[in-house]
Amino acid sequence: MDGDQLHDIIAGHQGRKGALLPMLHAIQHEFGCIDAKAEAEVAKALNLSRAEVHGVVSFYHDFTPAPDPRPMIELCRAEACKARGVEAIAPAAEAAAGERVNLKTVYCLGLCATGPNARVGDTLHSRLDEAALLSLVQSA
Amino acid sequence: MTIVFISDDAQALACGADAVAAAFEKAGCTVERVSSWGMFWLEPLVEIGGLGYGPVRVEDVEGILTRHAELVSASTPHPSSSATIEAWTLERQSPTVKQVQGDDLCVGSLEHHPFIARQQRHSFARAGKTRPLSLVDYTATGGWTGLDRARSMAPADVVAEVTASGLRGRGGAGFPAGIKWKTVLEAKGTTKYIVCNADEGDSATFADRMMMEGDPFHLLEGMAIAAHAVGAGEGYVYVRSEYPHAIAKLNAAIALAAEKLAPFRVEVRVGAGAYVCGEETSLLNSIEGKRAEVRAKPPLPALEGLFGCPTVVNNVLTLAAIPHIMAEGGASRYAELGMGRSKGTMPIQLAGNIKHGGLFETAFGITLNELIHDIGGGTASGRPVKAVQVGGPLGAYIHPDQFDLPFDYEAYSVADALIGHGGITVFDDSADMGAMARFAFEFCAAESCGKCTPCRIGSTRGVELIDRILGSGKTAPDSVEALPQMHNARKAGRSRDEEFQLLEDLCETMQFGSLCALGGFTPYPVRSALKHWPEDFGQAGSAQ
Ligand SMILES: Cc1cc2nc3c(=O)[nH]c(=O)nc-3n(C[C@H](O)[C@H](O)[C@H](O)COP(=O)(O)O)c2cc1C
Ligand code: SF4
Ligand code: FES
Numbered sequence A: 001m002d003g004d005q006l007h008d009i010i011a012g013h014q015g016r017k018g019a020l021l022p023m024l025h026a027i028q029h030e031f032g033c034i035d036a037k038a039e040a041e042v043a044k045a046l047n048l049s050r051a052e053v054h055g056v057v058s059f060y061h062d063f064t065p066a067p068d069p070r071p072m073i074e075l076c077r078a079e080a081c082k083a084r085g086v087e088a089i090a091p092a093a094e095a096a097a098g099e100r101v102n103l104k105t106v107y108c109l110g111l112c113a114t115g116p117n118a119r120v121g122d123t124l125h126s127r128l129d130e131a132a133l134l135s136l137v138q139s140a
Numbered sequence B: 001m002t003i004v005f006i007s008d009d010a011q012a013l014a015c016g017a018d019a020v021a022a023a024f025e026k027a028g029c030t031v032e033r034v035s036s037w038g039m040f041w042l043e044p045l046v047e048i049g050g051l052g053y054g055p056v057r058v059e060d061v062e063g064i065l066t067r068h069a070e071l072v073s074a075s076t077p078h079p080s081s082s083a084t085i086e087a088w089t090l091e092r093q094s095p096t097v098k099q100v101q102g103d104d105l106c107v108g109s110l111e112h113h114p115f116i117a118r119q120q121r122h123s124f125a126r127a128g129k130t131r132p133l134s135l136v137d138y139t140a141t142g143g144w145t146g147l148d149r150a151r152s153m154a155p156a157d158v159v160a161e162v163t164a165s166g167l168r169g170r171g172g173a174g175f176p177a178g179i180k181w182k183t184v185l186e187a188k189g190t191t192k193y194i195v196c197n198a199d200e201g202d203s204a205t206f207a208d209r210m211m212m213e214g215d216p217f218h219l220l221e222g223m224a225i226a227a228h229a230v231g232a233g234e235g236y237v238y239v240r241s242e243y244p245h246a247i248a249k250l251n252a253a254i255a256l257a258a259e260k261l262a263p264f265r266v267e268v269r270v271g272a273g274a275y276v277c278g279e280e281t282s283l284l285n286s287i288e289g290k291r292a293e294v295r296a297k298p299p300l301p302a303l304e305g306l307f308g309c310p311t312v313v314n315n316v317l318t319l320a321a322i323p324h325i326m327a328e329g330g331a332s333r334y335a336e337l338g339m340g341r342s343k344g345t346m347p348i349q350l351a352g353n354i355k356h357g358g359l360f361e362t363a364f365g366i367t368l369n370e371l372i373h374d375i376g377g378g379t380a381s382g383r384p385v386k387a388v389q390v391g392g393p394l395g396a397y398i399h400p401d402q403f404d405l406p407f408d409y410e411a412y413s414v415a416d417a418l419i420g421h422g423g424i425t426v427f428d429d430s431a432d433m434g435a436m437a438r439f440a441f442e443f444c445a446a447e448s449c450g451k452c453t454p455c456r457i458g459s460t461r462g463v464e465l466i467d468r469i470l471g472s473g474k475t476a477p478d479s480v481e482a483l484p485q486m487h488n489a490r491k492a493g494r495s496r497d498e499e500f501q502l503l504e505d506l507c508e509t510m511q512f513g514s515l516c517a518l519g520g521f522t523p524y525p526v527r528s529a530l531k532h533w534p535e536d537f538g539q540a541g542s543a544q
Helices: A003-013 A020-031 A036-046 A050-057 A079-083 A086-097 A130-138 B010-014 B017-026 B058-074 B085-092 B135-140 B145-151 B155-165 B177-186 B207-214 B216-230 B244-261 B280-288 B316-326 B330-336 B368-375 B409-414 B433-447 B458-470 B496-513 B517-521 B523-532
Strands: A072-076 A102-106 A118-120 A123-125 B003-007 B030-034 B046-048 B051-053 B106-109 B193-198 B234-239 B265-270 B311-315 B345-352 B358-363 B385-390 B423-428
Touching: A003 A020, A003 A036, A020 A036, A020 A050, A020 B265, A036 A050, A072 A086, A072 A130, A079 A086, A079 B345, A079 B423, A079 B433, A086 A102, A086 A130, A118 A130, A123 B010, B003 B010, B003 B017, B010 B017, B010 B207, B010 B244, B017 B030, B017 B058, B046 B058, B051 B058, B135 B216, B145 B216, B145 B316, B155 B177, B155 B216, B155 B316, B155 B330, B177 B216, B177 B311, B193 B216, B193 B280, B193 B316, B207 B216, B207 B244, B207 B316, B216 B234, B216 B244, B216 B311, B216 B316, B234 B244, B234 B280, B244 B265, B280 B311, B311 B316, B316 B330, B345 B368, B368 B385, B368 B423, B385 B433, B385 B523, B433 B458, B433 B517, B433 B523, B458 B496, B496 B517, B496 B523, B517 B523
Parallel strands: A072 A102, B003 B030, B193 B234, B193 B311, B234 B265, B345 B423
Antiparallel strands: A072 A118, A118 A123, B003 B046, B046 B051, B051 B106, B345 B358, B385 B423
């Protein structure tokens, strides 16, 4: 993690009300994780204990303590996508993903009338069948 | 030149709208990106000269343009080619459905499509018709009239009109909006906040997302009215991180409308993937930068909310109902709709295994039969409907025998069910309700904030218990009970009857011992699944 860049991010948010969450988002976005060093720097800047910052970081699904270099596909497995058959196509995708692709379960992408749905970065994919999901995994 | 309207709603994008738009542009058309009509089974939906085509693939584009050219030469008056709102309205009224019979992509005039014509669209009046970030479109379609009128009134009078409209919170609890606002208005303190709850985590819900992406100024207008009514200077919209398109639209809209909204200031805050942050006090903690644990009430957020100040927390749909209510005579028109104490309209979201899935805004009182069969067209798979879940992951599973239940907060609560945020998930007969009951616990375990024991631990015990019940044969003792230090725990396995009794005890403990509805309502989907479909739990006959 580049210290100067980290300081710039922290400084950019420091004056805001409720600065912690936007700060953590920016760090996660830039470095792909929020590690112990980042937690310590954030704590210092906001006059919090590291434990307090760690408590927040570990609370949320979006923040991770270590970077995961693998490509990520977020697959919705909530009720409406289950009703449209996501559980039937997930095993093949999991097998294809193996250790190479991070096939992450999420609950609802707000596209619940046309599932199964997945998200890769900010790109959304709807009406997935097994072949379409497999090709997402293979091209990830 | 042909003008083509295609939505840039995330749902349309997910179905491939960008590629279709590019193909129309390549063919020499002008493409205007508008909000979505909310007819999601037709996305990407394309509108040309008042006629809708969908779902359109790139390879359909050429054929559509050829057929459209034939229509245009046959019809008088000529569909206009100017990009003004008035022209669109005219174009919508041009060709009739008769002219386009035999074209299986063409669905006729969208304005007159049965799915749209049956609705009472107030909050979503602009859906499909305007460009989301166009202030010109917004103003031309009645935008800001509610705010202008409210600002010419005393705050207490605005609150009185909202109270008179009968509007109740659309986030789930159905608390009267006017009473909440009155509490904040009368609360002491110079700093007050408006917080818009856009965490929309329930499966089967997307109305908040559609509002933020399709008509962001409308939501901001509602927030500005609330700010005037209670004396707040600042507002936050807390949007879940799963909605990147909504976040971008809102940020752009806030910048464009800053002058109109002033002195009120709005900022977007982005969630971080925690369902529980939709609970209002958890949400406030999240904005403040704390662990998003649920707070005990009292104190009410209306008195001690964000940063300890009096705060209105309202759902997107609650705030989006406000501009319409604050228009001249709006409150009484609103109060005339609906039934009992459920006034006005509800944007209902039809999702899951349903043929015509999408957004259906209508007055309260409509039945599930109408919604699922008449409007939704039954299941997408064509198989019989087995169950529907209303109200998201904490809502009960409803059996087709109960489909005459009217959409009304009180009627649902009498039936041990929940309207929640108005999402309806349809399941066909291939659904395994035992697996869905297990998922209810699994979801609760994944999303529990951890503050109270029944929810934090009970949810995990629930998953184990259902696994034992669904596994065949006699069940082994629980792994925790088997530990040597658990002196008083039983060491032998339970009979099936005892397992079901334990499940009932667990549900009761969670329902009455949890601090918030995440732990407290998880028993609803579990119990309703067991009650109506005992055979999916390996129970012969009825467990009622
Ligand atoms: C676990 C849980 C999740 C919730 N999620 C949401 C949500 O996503 N959106 C929402 O508006 N309200 C949600 N609520 C309800 C809010 O706590 C609160 O009642 C609502 O924001 C108040 O606004 P309203 O009166 O306009 O409905 C949730 C409640 C609980 C217990
Ligand atoms: S019920 Fe669950 S989510 Fe709600 S306060 Fe208790 S632990 Fe937190
Ligand atoms: S349930 Fe999968 S997108 Fe909503």
